[in-house]
Amino acid sequence: MTKSTKNGPILAILLTGTFLCNLNQTLLNVALPSIMSDFNISASQGQWISTGYMLVSGLMIPITAFLIERFKTRPLYHFSITMFLIGSILAGISPSFTVLILGRMIQAIGSGVIMPLMTVTLMNIYPANKIGSIMGLIGLAMNFAPGIGPTMAGWIVQSYNWRYLFYILIPFAALNLLLSFRYLANVGRQKMLKFNLIGVILSSVGLGCLLLGFSNAGDHLWLSFNVLGVIIIGSVITAIFVYQQLTITSPMLNFTVFKSKTFTMTTIINFVVIMALYGGMLLLPMFLQNVRHVTPFVSGVIMLPGACFMAILSPLSGRLFDRYGAKPITIIGLVILIVGTFMFTQLTVHSTVTFAALAQTIRSIGLVLILMPLQTEALKSLPLELVAHGTAMFQTTRQIAGSIGTSILITMMSISSKHFEKSLVLTHSINQQQGIILHGIKSAYNMTTILCLIALILTILLKKNPPLPNLNSDRIILTTTVK
Structure with missing residues (x-):
């Protein structure tokens, strides 16, 4: 029997859980030197703090379609946020680097499920004409958290200890878990699928x-x-x-989602944009810290205006999607993104941090008009029973695109710097070393600009969707909230 329930508490719980997971992804980048010093490890070993988390989170995403279809929303969310909580506690008290990595991987098991689960659940409980606005709120949780993460982490590491980066997550995750027992409802129909x-x-x-x-x-x-x-x-x-x-x-991941031309095209566009996004996220801190020699905390502060604009504009981008659709919004966003990225190709060793902050803010405004409208357009092109598979597929390609984009742009930066260095008469002066690093960074930003142009061309070629079925037609709340 279908029972009604208020959607507001469900939305708040899922958005908070997603915010914590996304915040956690970027907190430790600033703390890496402190962690290396405490555990006496090399930089290559320290990178496993991020790499291990990324791998486990990426591996969980393809499995989420099966988990969402097989298990009810409440127990699946309780399991996921509990794993995130246990991982945070273990990482915070870790006596060794191995235990820290284990804690991060346990965190990733939870976060890898929470984000796709949120998307599928909210698309089940909200009507088609509200999906854009809801996805805009999802964008706020997903985009604002990584923006404030470096700033907050820089302040905490500078004032306290890197372990507090995990300690601050624990009470919020615990409260989120308790509230989910009270307010979260089971959404959608379960299928008795066999584990593949x-x-x-x-x-x-x-x-x-x-x-x-x-x-x-x-x-x-x-x-x-x-x-x-x-x-x-x-x-x-x-x-x-x-x-x-x-x-x-009964596939674990249903590849028939790619029979939708809209889903396929938007996934390709998103793939190209994410390649440019993830690589660009690494290039700016390198310029600020290795060329301009600002502290990690100041580097994080410079990223903050862009994050604030993303938070403000994410709900607006959702409402614009409901009114105009994805194509015009994404085109405008890509033009803005290209302008901001091109500004980074004009960097010099004397460029001010204000210029860098302005360029990054412009890029952020463009991104907020691109990312969630693309994902919403992709998922709206699918029947409701394929949304879980579409979400898993979209997030999986996002993970792969991030890895490819980062590796290609960092490799290009390194090769370009080495070739430029060979063409110089080395004086080993500070200004010359800054120039060598900057040349590589600018070359990588040139490639990033090209990727953005490719995404713009593909978006212009994106055709209008055919009429869609009511996404709310198969909605069913299986269990109401616990009183």
Whole structure:
């Protein structure tokens, strides 16, 4: 029997959980030097704090479609936020670097499920004409958290200790868990699906190798086994996984979502944009800290205006989507993004941090008009029963795009800097070293600008959607809130 329930508390709980997960992703970048010092580890070892989290989170995403269809919303969310809470506690009290990595990976198990679960749940309980506005709020949670993360982390590390980056998450995650027991409802229909063990193994190994191979590009040669070899292995196993999913009756990840031309095209556009986004996120701190020599805290503060604009404009972008659709908004966003990115290609060793903050703010305004409208357009093109699979597919390609974009742009920066250095008569002066680093950064930003132009062309070619079925037609609340 269907029972009504208020959607506001469900929305608040899911948005808060997603905000905590996204905030957690960027908190530790600033704290890496302190962690390296405390545990006496190298930079390559320290990178596993981010790499390990990214791998586990990425591996969980393809499985989420099965989990969302098989298990009810309440127990699945309770499990996910509990894993995030346990991981935060373990990482905060970690006596060794190994335990810290373990805590981060446990966090990732929870966060990898929470974000897709939120999207699917909210698309079930809100009507089609409100989806854009709701996705705008999702964008606020997903985009604002990474923006304030570096600033907050810089202040905490500077004033206290890196362990407090985990301690501050614990009370909020615990409160979110308690409120979910009271207010969260079960949404959608469950299917008695069989657990596809072979599919899980193939997707985990294949996707894991792809993500790891591209991540290794920062420390190894592209033609080495650690990069190219691992990528080839990942590609072959992923191809086997796709074939297996296409030939079984109840796939873990339903690739028929790509029969929707709109979903396919928006996923490709998003892939290109994310490549430019993730790479650009690494380039700016390098310029600020290695060329302009500002502190990590100041570097985070410079990112803050852009994050604030994203928070303010995310709900607005959702309402604009409901009124005008994705294409015109995304085109405007990409033009703004291109302007901001092009400004970074004009950097000099004397460029002020104000100029960098302005360019980053312009980029952020563009991104807020691109990311959530694209995802909303992609998911609205699917019937409701495929939304879980579409969400998992969209997030999986996002993870892969981020890894590819980061590795390509960082590699290009490194190669460009080395070639530029060879063309100089070395004096080993500070200004010359800054110029060498800056040349590589500008080359990478040139490539980022090209990626944005490609995304703009693809968006212009995006065709108008056919009339969509009512996304709310199959909605059912299975269990009301617990009194």
